[in-house]
Amino acid sequence: MKAMKVIVSDFLPFRGFAAINLFGIVIARKDRLPLSSRILHHEAIHTHQIKELFYIGFYGWYIVEWLFRLIYYRNSKEAYKNICFEREAFCNDVNPNYLKQRKRYAFLHYIK
Numbered sequence: 001m002k003a004m005k006v007i008v009s010d011f012l013p014f015r016g017f018a019a020i021n022l023f024g025i026v027i028a029r030k031d032r033l034p035l036s037s038r039i040l041h042h043e044a045i046h047t048h049q050i051k052e053l054f055y056i057g058f059y060g061w062y063i064v065e066w067l068f069r070l071i072y073y074r075n076s077k078e079a080y081k082n083i084c085f086e087r088e089a090f091c092n093d094v095n096p097n098y099l100k101q102r103k104r105y106a107f108l109h110y111i112k
Helices: 039-054 054-071 077-083 085-091 106-110
Strands: 004-008 018-020 025-029
Touching: 004 106, 018 039, 039 054, 039 085, 054 077, 054 085, 085 106
Parallel strands: 004 025
Antiparallel strands: 018 025
């Protein structure tokens, strides 16, 4: 896996999260360091998704899907966990070979 740029922050991401991927750069909460290889791999999966949807498309889809799921689940954490991008990343962040075998737009298989 290619090394990703990681920026350390006191404020981002929100409490309860260790890292957030913004345009292929990982921002990590200072109080959650060091980031595990699993978290880094999870964020690397997001980087592939982000690039596939030309950056802005990813974030637009992410927000819209989160809003729909928030209405459905009435729980922000459940909405987050069920976004197709998160489902793909969570299901595969323990497989170090996943990105080598991943097909383009694989997140589509995680829409439910």
